[in-house]
Amino acid sequence: MTAKEKYQPVLDLGETLNVKDGKVEEKENKLNVWGTTKTQYEKNLLWDKIKEIGGNNPEDIMADIKVEDTSVYARHTVKSGETLGKIAKHYYKDASKYQAIFNANTDKLKNPDLIYPDQELVIPNL
Secondary structure: OOHHHHOHHHHHHHHHOOOEEEEEEEEOOEEEEEEEEOOHHHHHHHHHHHHHHHOOOOOOEEEEEEEOOOOOOEEEEOOOOOOHHHHHHHHHOOHHHHHHHHHHOOOOOOOOOOOOOOOEEEEOOO
16 A cells, blocks of 8 residues: 555545645655645644554654644634534533633624524634
8 A cells, every 4th residue: 555545534634624735745655745724723633634544653644734824723614503612622622612712703702602503703722
């Protein structure tokens, strides 16, 4: 199996995330990938997938992933049934950090218990 075949799920995720300026090269059974994600959260998703496949220190891949917008951790469009707590749990693995999301969106939100589908929220860097 080539390195490209091994890391195909990473390349597929990059396509799903619409990574900009994506470039892939394979030399001497080592995969080199470059690109720019929209947010740090998307970059983290790619690295998590790389580590899932190759372990914590994979030697058969070199990834240079940049982030387009470092002012936020992510941007999230609210879906029906979501709460700030559920959103915080998704991004930070801690529902109690919902207040950070609320504070970053006081221009749109007046009450942390009232969010609506299709609102775009900023998920701040912690």
